[in-house]
Amino acid sequence: MKVYLDSSAIVKLYAPESDTAAVAEYVRGLTDPLPFSHLHEIEVKNALRLKVFRREADSRKISRSIRAIERDAAMQILKRPELNWPDVFRRAEELSKKFSSRSGSRSLDLLHIASCLLLECRKFLTFDDRQAAVARKAKLSTVRLHTRGRTRLRPVN
Numbered sequence: 001m002k003v004y005l006d007s008s009a010i011v012k013l014y015a016p017e018s019d020t021a022a023v024a025e026y027v028r029g030l031t032d033p034l035p036f037s038h039l040h041e042i043e044v045k046n047a048l049r050l051k052v053f054r055r056e057a058d059s060r061k062i063s064r065s066i067r068a069i070e071r072d073a074a075m076q077i078l079k080r081p082e083l084n085w086p087d088v089f090r091r092a093e094e095l096s097k098k099f100s101s102r103s104g105s106r107s108l109d110l111l112h113i114a115s116c117l118l119l120e121c122r123k124f125l126t127f128d129d130r131q132a133a134v135a136r137k138a139k140l141s142t143v144r145l146h147t148r149g150r151t152r153l154r155p156v157n
Contacts, residue, residue, distance in 0.1 A: 004116035006126035007043035014065040022145040036078035
């Protein structure tokens with residue numbers, strides 16, 4: 001696994017959002033399965049269900065999206081990585097000590113960065129500028145995608 005997608009990027013693959021096409025195009029060019037941890041699973045599925053609550057999507061469409069995620073996981077397009085969660089939390093705490101007081105990092109963002117580091121992924125794709133900044137400080141190569149006339153995450157390092 002060479003590229004780690006933050007949950008927000010994975011959501012865009014299963015529900016139409018402004019950057020869906022850019023993420024889909026980027027992912028089409030990858031050959032390795034995408035890491036899809038337990039953290040991804042709860043975050044992505046919950047984000048999709050919240051679209052129903054916010055009336056951004058119909059429950060039938062979201063149910064289809066969740067089934068598509070489960071199908072992609074069964075086909076190893078989304079692959080459950082072997083993560084030692086105590087190690088992930090320890091690494092996230094180290095990142096918090098180093099960066100949070102200056103960057104405003106959120107816990108889940110740090111858990112994703114820590115997961116990416118422990119999985120030894122080469123690139124990290126997120127749409128969160130603060131998370132991307134911490135990822136770069138942690139020596140990860142971030143990915144910027146260009147969409148709708150604005151700059152989004154694509155390789156920087």
